[in-house]
Structures are given as structure tokens and as C-alpha cells.
Amino acid sequence: MTMPISKKIVFYSLLTISAFVVFAPALMAFVMSFMDNKDIMTGSLPQSLSFDNYLKAFEQFPLLKYLFNSLVVSVVITIGQLVLSSLAAYAFVFLEFKGRDILFFLFIATMMVPFEASIIPNFHIIRDLNWIDQYPGLTVPFFATAFGTFLLRQNFKQIPRELREASQIVGMGDFKFYLKVVLPVAKTSLVTLGAYGFLTSWNMYLWPLLSTTNDTVRTVQIGLKQLQTQEQLNDWGVIMSGAIIVIIPTLILLFLGQKQLQKGLTEGAIK
Amino acid sequence: MSMSNPVPASSTDFNEINFENVKKKQKVMSFTKGMLFLLPSIVLFGAFLFYPLFKTMYLSFFLTNARGETTVFVGLQNYIDMFASPIFHQSMKSTFLFVLYTVPTTIIIALLLAVLANEKLKGIGFFRTIFSSTMGISVAAASVFWLYMFHPSIGFINQILGFLGVESIGWLTDPKWALIAVAVTTIWMNLGFTFLVLLGGLQSIDSYLYESADIDGAGYFYKLRRITIPMISPTLFFVITVTIINAFQTFGQIDILTQGGPQNSTNLIVYSIYREAFTNYQFGTASAQAIVLFIIILIMTIIQFKLGERKVHYQ
Numbered sequence: 001m002t003m004p005i006s007k008k009i010v011f012y013s014l015l016t017i018s019a020f021v022v023f024a025p026a027l028m029a030f031v032m033s034f035m036d037n038k039d040i041m042t043g044s045l046p047q048s049l050s051f052d053n054y055l056k057a058f059e060q061f062p063l064l065k066y067l068f069n070s071l072v073v074s075v076v077i078t079i080g081q082l083v084l085s086s087l088a089a090y091a092f093v094f095l096e097f098k099g100r101d102i103l104f105f106l107f108i109a110t111m112m113v114p115f116e117a118s119i120i121p122n123f124h125i126i127r128d129l130n131w132i133d134q135y136p137g138l139t140v141p142f143f144a145t146a147f148g149t150f151l152l153r154q155n156f157k158q159i160p161r162e163l164r165e166a167s168q169i170v171g172m173g174d175f176k177f178y179l180k181v182v183l184p185v186a187k188t189s190l191v192t193l194g195a196y197g198f199l200t201s202w203n204m205y206l207w208p209l210l211s212t213t214n215d216t217v218r219t220v221q222i223g224l225k226q227l228q229t230q231e232q233l234n235d236w237g238v239i240m241s242g243a244i245i246v247i248i249p250t251l252i253l254l255f256l257g258q259k260q261l262q263k264g265l266t267e268g269a270i271k
Numbered sequence: 272m273s274m275s276n277p278v279p280a281s282s283t284d285f286n287e288i289n290f291e292n293v294k295k296k297q298k299v300m301s302f303t304k305g306m307l308f309l310l311p312s313i314v315l316f317g318a319f320l321f322y323p324l325f326k327t328m329y330l331s332f333f334l335t336n337a338r339g340e341t342t343v344f345v346g347l348q349n350y351i352d353m354f355a356s357p358i359f360h361q362s363m364k365s366t367f368l369f370v371l372y373t374v375p376t377t378i379i380i381a382l383l384l385a386v387l388a389n390e391k392l393k394g395i396g397f398f399r400t401i402f403s404s405t406m407g408i409s410v411a412a413a414s415v416f417w418l419y420m421f422h423p424s425i426g427f428i429n430q431i432l433g434f435l436g437v438e439s440i441g442w443l444t445d446p447k448w449a450l451i452a453v454a455v456t457t458i459w460m461n462l463g464f465t466f467l468v469l470l471g472g473l474q475s476i477d478s479y480l481y482e483s484a485d486i487d488g489a490g491y492f493y494k495l496r497r498i499t500i501p502m503i504s505p506t507l508f509f510v511i512t513v514t515i516i517n518a519f520q521t522f523g524q525i526d527i528l529t530q531g532g533p534q535n536s537t538n539l540i541v542y543s544i545y546r547e548a549f550t551n552y553q554f555g556t557a558s559a560q561a562i563v564l565f566i567i568i569l570i571m572t573i574i575q576f577k578l579g580e581r582k583v584h585y586q
Contacts, residue, residue, distance in 0.1 A: 011390055011392060015387055018384055018387065022401060023401050025420055026404065026405075026416060028419070029412075029415070083311075087309070091309045097304070098298065106313070107316075110321075112568060112573070113320055113324050114564060114568045115320075116522070118324045119545075120323075120327060120554055120557060120558055121323035121326035121327055122319055125318070140315070140319075143311070143312075144311070174308075202409065203409035203410060205409070205411055210549065221411040228415055228418070240415070242415075243412040243416065246409060246411065247408050254403065254463075258399065262403075262467045262468075262471045265464075
């Protein structure tokens, strides 16, 4: 299948224009983060580029602390989600017991409850557990996910039943089979789910806003809000440098795992 | 059967009892095992999802103190007050307008991008990465980007308008424009995810369909209308419901861009719940609003399951 040159030109120009439009806000922020505040305020093109804004952002705000907190929160949530959803998916695929279908329905039902609708009692629970400004308060409520369970269930179903039967003949128990056979076989799905979990936890906003009141465990997203509201001089360069720092880890993750994510999302979504 | 001969009968009975026992034991065993695998998820769903949901319903029938403890049972009064409140009316109106502004536009733009990026061209991977990039950009960062774009004097959009000789617009301070500005930000944010899912849908279409259409001499737009769109309708459907549900859950953009203002024009339902609960400490009325949100999402999800199921059978 070869395309005529004229058609190619049309496609490439359309692609280039759309890419520019889509990426423009991020690109502008990136350039601004290296610009002098005077240039930004007068709307001129950058006269000089420097890392000053980044240095200022790190000096005036505990950005490193925020980044560290976000990393801890995201990694813990990701691991929690992987463990819980792979265990649950295993039960739904390989174990047969009474009440399984009811429990499966229960998992489906969780998708109908938006977290925002139950946020008030959740806040009170965390407060009563003394988990405000604590890592558990930021992470534990997000360990169980129906999406993750369904995604892995879809993948586990492709593992041949004969494999389980053979392992039973050898006398391999369920937990060992789960650990030694199922998890390694489903590695790519686990990576996909992990990347997705990390991405969404890193970008969480409402819950960290509610459950942190000081800098001890505050995540970088809320740090960025602080930076934006407290920056008295309206120093856009500093604000943008903060925003760029926030998006770099997730953008890298997305660039590396884009193909995987795309496949995983469609699989989990459609079936 | 076992009655035909008394002597073997007793032995069969004995065997049967034993067999039943073993079976029962096995049943209990497999049930315990299943529960052990599922328990962590069930416990957390119970503690942070189902219990809070019922607690929200419970709270919605009460007045509370600032700590969120119930003080006076008021029955349906919170709901009656809510539906009579002009602020809540405004909030519902803004929320539905917001859904109307964001959902179709997001899907159409994302679909156009996905169709473009589905061509087999050199370097297409680069464009796919760019188009999906907004998925990796957090709501806080995206809002900060657009806070600049919409800035009244130095913002990029007003600069362009000025260049074209159009008077600058107070995007985030004018009640006429604020909701549109938040909608634009949201469309941009959701583009990455929607694009990625739709591209996945496009790539799963069998290429022989296009090949046989080519043999028949079908044009580009004919193929688009007759093959592409019908074949990705399940994906499209999924994306539509997810985008609607997301739109109802909008919070971060509002918090950074407008704080619900000006004149409550961007006070979407989740922001309204947040403000009622954590600024005004009216947990009862906030819970009533949360129940409204829950019912809306519930209906959307059921529609998705019902229609989605039919689509799978159809395939």
C-alpha cells in the first residue's frame, strides 16, 4: 500500500498542525520556565534563557520533599493495586466456590460509586484513624480497584486450564501456582496496570488536598497549587518551572509505555 | 438403586456419607481459599467505598456539627432545601452545560486525531506520542498552563485576539466565559486518554475490510463513514460514557482556575459538594448533593453496561 505524494503531504501537514496545537500549552509553559519575568510580562520573545526559575522554585518551596512524597504515595498505591487486584483476579479465574458470582457482581457494583460521592465519610474515617498527614491516609483507600481486577482477569483467562491441572498433579497449591506461574506469565499486563496506577496516583488532586494539612506528606500536585497561590509577585516563570517538574515523571512513563497502555486500556475497557 | 441388595447397600451408604462429607469439606475449603484471595479487596471496598456510601445516605437525613457528627434528624428536609436552592439549580445547570460543552468536542477532536494517526506513515509514532501526551499531564499542571493561556493581559489567547484587533476577554472573571474556559481546559486534558483508546479501537479493525473496499474503488470518506465509524462504535460508546462520567467528577480545574466563580457560574457539582462540606461544614446538605451525584453516575454506568453488553453480543 503506497500513498501518492500529494496525499502524503496533506496528511503530514495536518498531523504537524494538530501536533502543534495540542502541544502548544505545554510547549509554552516549557519555554516560559526558562524565561525572565520581564520578558513574560511584556509578552516579548525570550531574550535570554536560564535555569534561574528552577533554582528559585526549589529554594522557595520544599519541592524535593513534595516530589519524594508523591513518589512514595504513587509507588505504594501501585504496589497495593497490583497485589490486591492480581489476588482477586486469580480467585475469579482459577477458583470455584459458592458466592463467587455474587462477589463478582459486588466488584462490578464498585464501578458505580464515584469516590467523590463518598468523600465526606471517607474524610471522617481518615481523620478518626489519625491518618491525616500520614502516608496510609493517602494510599490505603486506593488499593482495591475493580478496573485492575477486570484487566488482570481478562489476561489470566488466557492462561490454559491444562497448566493449572498439571500443576495440581504435581501437588502445587493455589498460592504457589499464583506466585510461580500466573504472575510471571501475566507480566506485561501487570506492567500496564502498574504504569496506569502510577500515572493516576501521581496525578491525584482532590484527595491529597483534603487529607494533607502541612508539608510532611503533601504531594507535588498540591505543592504546585501552593506555589501558584502563594507566588505573590505573579512570577510566572517560577510557577511554570514547578509545573514542568510535576509533569516530567508521568510524561516519561507515558512515552515509554504508550503502546502498552493503549492495549491495556482498550482490553480492560471493551471486554 | 441402592435398595436392590441389602448387603452392598449399606456399604454404598457408608461410601456415600463419606463422599458427601469430603465434598462438603472441600466446599468449605475452596470457599475459604477463595475468600482469602478476595478478602483484601473486599475489606477495603467495604471500608472506603460501601460503608462511606451508606454513611453519605445516612448523613443526608441529618444536620451535623462542624466535626461531621449528626445532631438533628431532619428527614428529607436537606433534599427539599437543596432542590429549592437557586445556588444548587445554578450548579446543576452549569454541570449539565459543562457536560454538553466538553463531551462531544472531546470525542470529535480525539476521533479526528486518531484517524489521522492511524495512517501508516513514517514517523507516525512521534505524532501518536504527542497526541496522547496530555494524558500524562496532571490536572494541577494543566490548570496552571491554562491559567496563563487565559490570563487577561499577558495570556496567549488574549494576545492573539489583540493581534486580530478583538477586544480582550476576561476569560476567568466574566460569568459568560468562565465555564467555557474551564471546558476548553478539560477538553485539552481529556484529549490524550480519549485519543489513545480510540486509536486502539481503530487499530483493531481488520485490514481486509479496507482492502476489499479498495478493490470496489471506495473513496476515503466513504470508507470512513461505512467501515471505520461502525466498526469502532463499541469503543466510541465506551469513550462517550467515560467522558461523561469524568465530566461529572470535575474538580481540580475549578479549584485552580475559578474556585467556582464568577457568580457561581463554574460551581460544578463536585466543587459544590466540596465547598458545602469543607468550607461551610454543612455535611448534611453536602451529602444530599453527593447522593445526587451518585445517582447520576449510577445511571450512566448502568446504561454503559446494558448497551455495552449488547454490543459484545453483536460482535
